[in-house]
Amino acid sequence: MTWQNSVCMSVGRVSCPDVNKLVVGVPSKKTSAIDNFYSSTSTTLTKIDPAFFVNYGEEIAGLLFVGLISSTENYFRDILGLTLTLCPIAQAHSADEKVQLGSLLWSEGNLQNRSAFEFFAFSSADNINKAIKNFVNYQIRSNGTLDLMLREYDKLCELRHAVVHSGHIVAGKNAIKLGLSRTKDPLKVRLQYAELQAAGSVCTALVQAANNELFEALVTRWAKDWRALPSWSPSEELALLKRIREAFLSQRDAKNNTIGNERSLKSLLSHVKTAFNI
């Protein structure tokens, strides 16, 4: 034994399990981006009994909290991918954007547009803003709900940093951004069941706001901008509106009667045409 082995035990070299066994194919869902988000956050928020948090709150809630942010990031990948597929203006604007070759080489079919955002982290308001601006050519409405919710989401993202990178200890950079007072002792993120729910509520409100605002932007383009493009075909008018609606419509909210102004495709068409004087 040498002096180098005098501080802890060592089991030597260990292999990672066969990576093929660590992954499993999942059928791609035909549900909308927002329903995918609802489904994954519901799982995160309900799989563990609330009583469990009393004993193991901090550790488990931290991991579930990261899961919520991850679901939110995934929503943005899904919806921006769909927007790129649908919108010729977004396509034209993002034509010069760089995409990682690996993402394209590996992706197939539907994943292709989503893969444009693989290298993008949506774990900050700034990144979401940039992605929407650079790829969709859309500026988020100042002081609108999405804008306001992004500011709230940003706070969660600062905390996420502590959970993911430093065992719940808040780094100085994050503490400053959160406006926390200086302390002698390190600050640790403390989450319990109620706080996890509150975080879920922020992510949900953000996704709902993004879903509504981007839907409005695309329908506005359908009504105004797309018609001026050479690729516009009047006979596909209804089919295109249907595709937009399907990309954004939450079947879950429709089922629960929690959509403010639920409209059938026909009624949507007539309302939009009236609003834009088409």
Next chain:
Amino acid sequence: MSFEQVFVEQAEYLADDSFTQWHAEHPDEKIIIKKLTQGGAKLISGPRGCGKTTLMLKGFHTMVHNPDAAFPVYVNYKRSLSIEPIYKTGTDGTYWFNQWVILKLYLGIYATLDRLNSNLEMSISREDATKAASLLEMSNASKVNLQTLSVPVLEADIHRVIERLNRNRCVLLLDDAAHAFSVDQQRDFFDFFRQIKSQAISPKAAVYPGVTNYSSSFHVGHDAEQIDVWIKPDREAYLRFMHAFIQTRFPEAIANTLTNSEAIDLLSYASFGIPRTLLNMLQELSIEKNGELEKINLSRTDVLRAIKQHFTNTKKLFTSLSAKLPVYKSFISTGEVILSNAIGLVKAYNKEKGTDKQSVSIAISSEDLSHEMSKVFALFQYAGLCIPKDELVSRGEKGRFQIYTLHYAGLIDSNALIGAKSLSIQDYVTAFSKRNAHEFTRTRSINLIGKAKPDHAFALSLPPCSVCQTPRLFEDAKFCAKCGTPLTIPSTYLSLMNADIDELPLTKIRLQKIKEQSSIRKIKDILYDHEHSELLSIDRIGKYWAARIVGLAEEFVE
């Protein structure tokens, strides 16, 4: 003078000349008006109908044409609950509510400028402000096309106005500020209140005792001084004030016959410090001829009947809180039991006592007064069912006691005075005027609650998950613990609009007639009844009663 004019209850609905002629001086009026017209933030507090609006408007009139006074702005926020659905639709409620509060202030500033024949353009035109405010009141935020209004922008405009008009400061009289029972709105409102106050801008807001929620950063006493304007019926000046109120309101010949009557003293005591209530009871007793007020019937039977009816209506105001504050539903049903038991205890206490030893109050040891019990008494205060003594009364080793004076009409209704069944009007008046303030009925919380277990009596009524009906785990839960659906609290405004008309303080017979002879069932049916046509088709409902019923329905949802 027409019958209709005499009985207009709310100060904001009185024409300027009637307002000037028709009000008696509050016993503390000089001090209150001074506080309302000078610098500093103030909260003017009291139950419905106690005269808050009258005092605010008096303050406004005092200042408006006096060039040495502050520039006054009067705004009534009674429609604030109609903004509440915006909080529920996912649109940013706080943002839009804040915009609405500022828009209404701009409209108030324009109204004062009109009175001063002054023209001044501000950051938003009157037309745009009117349009945006009414769109928001119809929960139509998406149609509002408005540059964001902020407190600094408003401040800058106010500074320009006071500079131009050469006034030293601006006083904002914010009436019915805490009228809506939406906790979010009240918190947002007091955040705004705190932000707007400055050396040059003094906000004064009307609030209710017991039910107002302040924002976490707002501290009563520190951020604003509270002024209680409820005229307590045990004050020496009480009957004088009520008589003066009648003198100013009624034609001289009728007023003179009224103020010399003991029945009026009893009605004044029974109105428990609320001038509006006295007016209501006198209206019940009035006899009209050809639309003109002929006389007031003051026979013992009719006076007692009017008092009983009034107490029923006051209790209804209390029970209607379960629609406005659904979370406190069980507090309100337990409150009914508490009130009845409290009156019963006072009745038992008074039975063997002389006229000068009658009790009108109950005393609960401060140690025995739980948070939940205090909440019930706070809700009583909102409805005007009890008056708390400001300070705790010490009884040596027995501890310190919180004393609550019970509604006099409730005591009359239950024969809780003297112990005889058939008291004369004079006996009642003597019992109230000669009673000894040191006589009160000591009791314990357990005796007031009765058989119900405290956990059950004061359970919060939280709506379950709308999808799987699983009960909420805790008050602030955001998602169902079983199915993960976001938990929502339904809009109070929409629930009130859909409430049964039985919730209105109308007699059973009248309610029955409305249902039998029209399609009106819900509050919204009354509000959507174009030109009162359905109401006017009902027997014994003429123009006056139709307007009154609509007024009650409006008050219910405001």
